[in-house]
Amino acid sequence: MAVCIAVIAKENYPLYIRSVPTENELKFHYMVHTSLDVVDEKISALGKALVDQRELYLGLLYPTEDHKVYGYVTNSKVKFVMVVDASNTALRDNEIRSMFRKLHNSYTDVMCNPFYNPGDRIHSRAFDNMVTSMMIQVC
């Protein structure tokens, strides 16, 4: 269950960003922004030993005291960043991978939508619903 999910275009501006506790949104925006540097580092050729070069899933980007940030890059250089609660230890790597797969599938559907111009913000309701299903429920 994620706390914040962001889709970032290859030019590094956000196409879609949503966080669940809506009062501290700016903090999550800042976290996603700083994680972009880590993503770039992982996909560059220098970090050959760190990550399997052929994989799309990047894994844990960096942990903070109450959050962990995960990353995923598609072949079209669109980045997905997910922030989860650090106290949620039940969340395993496989679950994060499957969440990213679902995100990628929904993003592909958005891309094939003739009413969507690549590069615009994502307004698709189907994408919103899918993201809502992945966020934690806050009463």
Next chain:
Amino acid sequence: MADEAVFLLLHNEMVSGVYKSAEQGEVENGRCITKLENMGFRVGQGLIERFTKDTARFKDELDIMKFVCKDFWTTVFKKQIDNLRTNHQGIYVLQDNKFRLLTQISAGKQYLEHASKYLAFTCGLIRGGLSNLGIKSIVTAEVSSMPACKFQVMIQKL
């Protein structure tokens, strides 16, 4: 087997539809070709997103071109590119000896002057796919004898 014919016929109708709806002056200016190419561009972007969903990350430009020649061409046209040549400085020539969209038109030099209309969409398809993978390019096509044709891809280095 029917699915190949559907796209072929739709593509032919698309070309004649664009030309019919254009005004008199535009037919000479080549704006129709641009319209068809832009259609192919947007379709290429979406197609590439779908096809590269499960493949591993590409190592370099040559890897991407090989993917276009093999997997992409096979999925769209049910065959591979017959010949890929490069000068290793950003120019690639893709040769298809039996291009699916031209086989029904003629088997030699007849109707050669109309061939460019039918290649515009595919040029856009290649350009759109490459642009989504991060490569800016210019794609042109030439036909000397149908149904063989060559697509020339010029990579723009920024």
